[in-house]
Amino acid sequence: MSASRHPIALRLERQVGEGTRLLATVMALPLIDGIFTALIVAGAVSDLLGMVEVGLLIFGGSATLAVVLAEMEGSRRDRIKNVLLVGALVVPLAALQATIAPTIASVLDMVIFERFAALVILAIAAKTASATVGEYLPRPSVIIGLGLVASFRPTAFEFGFVADPMFVVYGTGAAVVGVAFALAVAGLGPWLRGNVDIDRFRFGSAVALGVLPLTILEVGPITGEEPLALIVLAVTGLFAFNPEGAMDASSEDADAAAATDGGDPDPDADDPFEEDVEDAVERVDEEESSAPGSPEGDRAPWL
DSSP states (O other), rough: OOOOOOOOOOOOHHHHHHHHHHHHHHHHHHHHTHHHHHHHTTTSSSHHHHHHHHHIIIIIIIHHHHHHHHTTTSSHHHHHHHHHHHHHHHHHHHHHHHHHHHHHHHTTTTHHHHHHHHHHHHHHHHHOOOOOHHHHHHHHHHHHHHHHHHHOGGGGOOOOOOOOOHHHHHHHHHHHHHHHHEEEEHHHHHHHHHBBHHHHHHHHHHHHHHHHHHHHTTTTTTOSSOHHHHHHHHHHHHBBBBBBGGTTHHHHHHHHHHHHHHHOOOOOOOHHHHHHHHHHHHHHHHHHHSSSSSSHHHHEEEE
């Protein structure tokens, strides 16, 4: 990746490629690994603040920021269109998993499973912060699978579909928040590249992910209603902001429009074609002056 060495995004880039395909993989990975379902079952997406936290940290976050800024090419309109295509895949899948989450929760011991859900978030935070540490940690899907086995209650098992409309609303909303974050990054891409330190934002996002389990487990005086992860993420955004590197956000669109519309170049700018022609003429003159038929060409080399 050109602008950031994000460990998770780099690993996925080697497997699926760059651009829109990489963004789709990054944003759909919580759905594939079962992380999103685990958070819903653990109650992390049971209110509006939880919806925003999970949307920004799980579907959005530093990996999405790095991919959109470093790997997605084309004009601003092309990037926004590609993000919307990814959102058309992620949002329905998130709604489906939010629909079946209450059925899964009905056969689990939530006290045990919440600990595994917190553990998988800590593992993701460690993988985000350091690729070296991430190599020694198990995959999130493995941790979630162990949590399902450890918390399964055979005596409470009863085949039946359980639905909770609020789970569906907040779960779908979390995916929408993540897609909105990606759209904002795609729209403000030229400005963000000059004003935001991506790697600093990555480390701050890892810290915010590490704080999220505290609200899931309600450690100490934490009741689970405090938006600790959002506060850490907001502070991260402030520290990653670099106003001294500001650039014109319309420059990229202006260049794309000029290339599309065939606009006239700047009259004061040097024409590279004319410079190439002048260099070629000078080279021909030099070759002719040193040719055998020319007065200088017939002169002995020692004269």
